[in-house]
Amino acid sequence: MDTRWILKGIVESVFVVGSILLALAVDEWAQDQEYAELADQSLGIFEREIRRNRESVVDGMPYHTGIRDFLAAMTVETSDPSQLSAIMDGLSPPVLLNTAWETALATGALTYMEFEVVSALSLTYSIQETFSDRARTERPRPPPGAPPPGSNGGAARVQAAYDYMSSLVQDEAELIAVYDQALELIALHRDPDHVDPPPTLRSRDTTGSDSP
Numbered sequence: 001m002d003t004r005w006i007l008k009g010i011v012e013s014v015f016v017v018g019s020i021l022l023a024l025a026v027d028e029w030a031q032d033q034e035y036a037e038l039a040d041q042s043l044g045i046f047e048r049e050i051r052r053n054r055e056s057v058v059d060g061m062p063y064h065t066g067i068r069d070f071l072a073a074m075t076v077e078t079s080d081p082s083q084l085s086a087i088m089d090g091l092s093p094p095v096l097l098n099t100a101w102e103t104a105l106a107t108g109a110l111t112y113m114e115f116e117v118v119s120a121l122s123l124t125y126s127i128q129e130t131f132s133d134r135a136r137t138e139r140p141r142p143p144p145g146a147p148p149p150g151s152n153g154g155a156a157r158v159q160a161a162y163d164y165m166s167s168l169v170q171d172e173a174e175l176i177a178v179y180d181q182a183l184e185l186i187a188l189h190r191d192p193d194h195v196d197p198p199p200t201l202r203s204r205d206t207t208g209s210d211s212p
Contacts, residue, residue, distance in 0.1 A: 035112040040191050042100075042109040046121060047186050049100040053128065054179040056094035057172050064172065067091075068165035074158050085142050088161055093135035093168070101125045117189050124182040131175050140164055 067087060074084075101121065104110045110118050142157040 038109060039112040042104055042113070043117070043186050043190050045103070046100045047183060047190070049097050050124065050179050050182055050186075053094070053096045054176060054183075056096060057176055057179075060092075060094050061169065061172050064091075064165060064169050068162065068169055071158060071162040071165055074162075084157060084161060088139060088141055088164075091139060093132070093139075096128050096132055098125055098128065114189060117185060120182055120185045124178055127175060127178050131171050134171060135168060138164060138167070
């Protein structure tokens with residue numbers, strides 16, 4: 001019995017299957033490269049936004065630290081209710097962006113990143129949101145008028161303002177540390193050719209002062 005046609009069929013079948021598998025492998029490799037590029041681009045967007053937010057926090061710290069120290073030296077006798085009210089009303093906590101996170105959620109870009117990176121980014125933006133909420137909702141707003149004579153309202157107003165500024169400065173320092181950790185992790189998972197040098201934290205006095 002002539003079995004050459006069977007062998008020929010087997011060879012042709014192996015060739016066809018091999019060609020299909022090779023094509024699938026090439027397609028999968030190309031797709032993986034596309035996903036890797038998308039993940040790297042998304043990390044680049046995160047990196048730029050986190051750097052921008054970090055700079056906003058760093059730039060505001062000297063002013064906030066100065067107010068904290070000013071309030072620490074203020075006494076009930078030397079305090080001016082109108083001045084205290086103007087100081088607290090004029091505060092502008094840093095405006096922090098979360099566009100990169102919202103975009104990554106909407107586009108599904110997070111699914112192409114490693115779990116460690118996604119977890120760190122989620123934590124970073126969660127802490128950032130908590131910081132913004134605290135800075136906005138916990139700020140005391142003392143009225144401009146003097147407290148009733150004989151009351152302890154003046155001391156309470158100064159103390160409340162000082163406590164808020166102390167917490168704000170401490171929260172800013174902690175948020176900067178969170179940003180730095182996120183940027184370091186992003187750098188580890190990005191294409192080395194696309195990574196910017198890490199930011200350098202300018203020297204800041206973030207230590208607490210004695211309570212007034």
